[in-house]
Amino acid sequence: MPKSRAKSHPVGFAPAMILVEPQLGENIGFAARAMANFGLTELRLIAPRDGWPSDRARAAAAGADAIIDAATVYPSLDEAVADLNFLLATTARPRGMVKPVLTLEGAARELAARGGKGERIGIMFGPERSGLDNDAISLADAIVTAPVNPAFASLSLPQTVLLVAYEWLRAQTPEPTLGRATTYDGPAAEGLDLTGTRIATRAELFGLFEHLEAELDRSGFLYPAEKRPTLIRAIRNMFHRMGATEQDVRTWRGIVASLSGSNLRKRKGEGS
Template sequence: MMEANAKTGKRVGQDDAASAAPAIVLVRPQLGENIGFAARAMGNFGLRDLRLVAPRDGWPNEKARATAAVAGVIVDEAKVFDTVEDAVADLNYVIATTARPREMVKEVLSPETAAAALRAKRQASQRTGVLFGAERSGLDNDSIVLADAILTAPVSAAFASLSLPQAVLLFAYEWLKSESPSDLGRTTTYDGPAREGISAPDTQPATRAELYNLFEHLEGALDDAGFLRPPEKRPSMVRSIRNMFHRMGATDQDVRTWRGIVSALTRPPTEPRR
């Protein structure tokens, strides 16, 4: 469940300056010191929105506050969630960090290309975030499946392990370094500069919450139809379906259309058409 900040009373979704930059989401972090060092890395490179999912030692954590040094305000304003789904529910685009190849069809980005992709999303007024896993084992597959892309750093094969603060620092550095003009063409009296990518002026990328509601609707209908069988294969089938929607970059209008399609296909035949 989403929690309000104890000092400010702010909740995720409120407009503030930090919302323009990616949220850093630490999933089940173990040591308060690592949370503090990660916050310090964020402050070094212009990131402010720190989100914690089920920190092992509870929250608030004085060790995190102490190691954050002058970035203590980032720790003070950190938001705590019970689940990854809650932590990213208001975001339009999410990247998951992992050092290992996974059996998922997702775009793989380096820290540099990830920063560039997030800058482009920012220019399109999208809210973004980067997931980082726990110190011991990283992100699990159920967390990674919630993301649109994977971030993997180029590291030495002889010693590929990064600590949690190091991973945050590496991305945060690339984020700040990527700051550069991204306008294309020229601005006129009648319109603004062009942007790379698909132009969709009357719609926005779907939020995680909109997608979760669609998944629940669609998967419920597929369960009723007997599609998600046998039971032991259901989790992998659900992940494949969800990954298809993440790859397509669904808009809020796409989600409404798909919800209408599912409703139409599951409507009893005796119900009059409208």
């Protein structure tokens, strides 16, 4: 089995993700993919059951090859964590140990604070079947656990890595970009994207209302007269609730014009 040693943390002092005796190459690959999704790069492996390197891990990584290629392999946990200043252990159970317990969010904040001060930091994840044993957890400064269904608290190895990595990214960037950035449109952002348009002015909406209401009067929709004010208020409220853009207003005016033109042609045909 190849052996190598990481002498220093990556730039930015991000946490090393430490997989203790992982059993399946696929799970290592899925974990690497989750790391890549959220900007983590350092993967440490302790005695992978099926050996290393692993074609199955590379296939499951789905393009996160740089993480797979740079993964370091250790024969023991002691060697894997020897250079770290602060170490967390992921587990669903405190195991009766007197250690601080952190949520995923709290762990991410603690790691970010310590990494920002130049400390070398890491997070341990246990084997798929049993999780971390007490000897491994005893080496940690604190325990990390997720808010899960107490009746079914078991998370898979890749799931746990993904949750930790997600919270880490959130701790680094309070307002992270969303989704995938492409050549044609940048990363998504929460809220309404008004690129190429804007919210309609009241004057534009009033023009639409006059146009629409005139055609509704002509068609008889706003009959009888005593119900007309109530119907108009309901129609106008619908448009105000939708937060119409100027493009929406132009589209609706085109729809009204098209329908009124069709009705006019129909009426002319009936009269001929």
